[in-house]
Amino acid sequence: MFTFFWMTLLFFLWGSTKNTVESALGRPICSGGYCITLNEGEITTEAGLCVVIPCFFTMADGFTPKAIVWFKCEPWRRRCGDSDVVFHTNHDKVPSEFLGRVLLLDPDVSQGNCSIMINDLNTSDSGSYQLRVNGFYQGMADGLTFPSRTSLSVKGLYQRPTVMVPPLTEGQQATLTCTAPGLCSGSPPTITWMWRGKTEDYHVTGSTSALKTDNLTAVTQRHSSTLTFKPSAKHHNTNVICKVSFPGNITTEESVSLNISSDHEKHVSVFGVLPWVIAGVSLCVHVFCMIYIWHLWNTRKKKKLTEDQTYVSLQKRDTSSEYDVIVQRPR
Template identity: 55%
Template sequence: MSFQRNAAVQRGAHTLPENLMLLKKQGKHKKRQKILQTLKQRSVEKRREKLDKTRKACPVEGGSEHFRHQIRMFVLIWVTVCFFLRGSADAKGSSVWGTTKCQTNNYCVTLHDGTITAEAGLCAVISCSFTAAFTPTHIIWYKCDPLKTKCEDSVFDSNMDNDKVQSGFKGRISLLEPDVSKKNCSIIISDLKESDSGLYQLRVEETNVPTEAFTYTVSRASLSVTGLTQKPTVVIPPLTEGQESTLTCTAPGLCSGSQPKITWTWRKGGKDSQLTGNITAAKTENLTAVTQRHSSTLTFNLSAEHHGTNITCQVSFEGNTTREETVTLNVNYRRNPQIIGSTTVKEGDLLNLTCRAESFPPSVVTWTNHSVLGIQLYNNTGSATLEISNVTAEASGQYTCTATHLNTTTLAQADVTVIYKRKLQVIGNTTVKKGSDLNLTCSVESSPPSVIKWTKHSAHGIHLHNNTGSAALIISNVTAEDSGQYICTATHQNKNETTQVDVTVTWLSKIQNGSGCFLQSKVLTCVCISEGFPLPTIKWPLLEGHAEYSVIRTVSNNTVSSTVSLNGGNHGNMSVECVSSNGNAEAKQTFMIKQDMSKNDDGPKISSVSWLQVILAFFIGVLLSALFSCLILKYCRKKQKNSGYLDDNVEMISQDNSLVYMLVHLIIIFCFILIAPNI
């Protein structure tokens, strides 16, 4: 038989043996009492040290108070047994366990004061010692029927041949000390039932002498059995994912009664499930000759699946008495951090990223940005959310989520892209000289990079260059045909933006053929012809000192003609310079004056007259002479009229002056012939 530890838990000291034999001599009683307390104190200290070591090695979740009571129960039972083994049968009087009552001087019994309380399924100890005038050979215990005045129902007889013992008590009651001669009548009742409650009475007998028997009616032991309230004790070591672990379930009580049935149940999601790869083993540990500890172990490989689930240990005793203890498994595990949320966001929107690290205990999660300062952004336990409102392009980059679990650190990274686009720009000189290189770069800052395309504005829409983010338009040795409008188109997120540039190719040719200076009749005429774009400006630097000269400028397409005329003076030794410039280039040429070869330098200079000039002068002279003759004739007639001799003198005047008229006409004609070339 074994002790049940839970009997001690429920009612404290009431479940322990408390009666000592009455010592006949007070000196021996005091000495033994002192020795008893010393042994008790030492034993308790040793058990406490052992318990502290057990706690450090195996943490207990639940039932720790029950376990402490169990240890106390074991210690006190052991001390009680030792005391009774060392006790003296001739002691009498009061003891530390109870009150000694005597029916006669030779027949005394010591029982526990008050009622002994215990729980169903466990055990109870009735401490007892007695004195008798004879030496008994066996002990009988009766359970008293409250309806009867005499206790006649035997529940225990140390004489195994006694068939009168009630069947419900057979095998459940035993003596703590089998040697009856030592007068220790303490018994332990195992596999308690609530029907075991009642009064118990002692009787001793001498087997060989029927007359030698005595029933102690002066005192009875009171036992009260209630329903089982104690739970099994489940010991759980530290649990870590991937490791094998063993859980221990210890049945309540330290009794040596029937071995209880211990079962394990794993509850997942509110349903009973089977643990994969588990190993269970039952164990009975004999603590003393009369005490035992019943336990069961469960060994299995841990995973994160077990975290937060419940393990139940159920202990079933005789008489359908069942108790169970449920504990929650806390498994140390961790998962790599995961980042949830969109890493691509438009400029001005909200960036929202959550980093979660599933683990137990919860990991410390930290957000950092990969910058020179390494600024810590957000910190939380188990999960951290990174929020940036009205996000800008500067928020683009790599963000790191760091999860610290116990002494392990894991990382997760997110590359954040902010979608944005700046204004399209064209860099380069749009005005270039003919023969040089045209180099224009069209670019736009954006994310993702924009597709850049160059086209020339013409009837065919010629495609020139295409690139990503930036496109360069390069034309070597440009000509006038390269002038025109060029269009840069940037495509970003299915949207187009265009900008136009006007390219101007500037050029200036040399002074064209047909340019030069000519001197006729003291009139200097110079002509300068030039081409270019933009239109050139023609200047005559050497003529700026002359007071009177005229300039005529004519333009045709890209050609400019400048004619300058200078009157009077001696221009024979002059040189004239023509300067053409359009702001980008300059052309110069010096002209030598060409003279008319028909002029005579010796004597009076008479110009040769062409037939056209002679005919023209003749007709002019005729007209003038006719006009002059008319005027004279008119004058003469008027004079004669005034004198009254008009008719007689007309004929005479005309005859006398005909020769004069002819001479005047010839003189006028000759003068016009001389001056006509100079008009």
């Protein structure tokens, strides 16, 4: 978290005032007109990745800074010596194990930015880091080693690659993407794809892309690789592995299980549901017909009852003599 936070902070605050940056890092420590602002507390990071040690300084009036020197030594030592140099503006004074791995983020020393990035980290990079600024004071060569230090702790790599898997269908070409952890400008990692069998892992025989590097900023990069293949039934429920190897034999991997669907399964699924759909429709039609018949029957019955009641009513109201004669006539 420290790595990503400080990298983001420095890249986006370079154009801001130094007071803003200093307040984010902590209060500057000053003595005799010389001030330095370092990260408060221990910076924790992981082997194989990179880290930024944020740093800003100001010099006394009359001092012109010309070179930046960083040392690394044990915390209990009062002062780091020349044998502990890990970065020097004059590169020929840097030991081979640090040369090219430690970068000054702002080459213009006059800006007071002494922040460095360390790439290809290993656990031996843990230690106490101390700054010295060389230059001229009132025309004479001079330099100052700041007593304040920052502490770096490099742990084992626990971050894993990120593997993106799209929906997979049997016979349809698909592309998987693996992105290495970290945003570093050091040695690019090696990314390999493997299938995980029951007893051993074996390399993928499909089409894998070469390592792709995206330059996010002047000093940060993202590394990725792709695997393109046509899934088949044999790939279903198998595991594919993306393995990322950093310098120093530092490796990390991510395994994902593949779920392969097929057109046959879709057809079976459709045909499996179809009988239930037909049965449901048939039931609805039957219920509708029964309700309709019941409605017709009730309507007809009510109509007949109404007609009978009308006839009886008419009979009772007809009192004509003709009717009486006809009714009383003997047979």
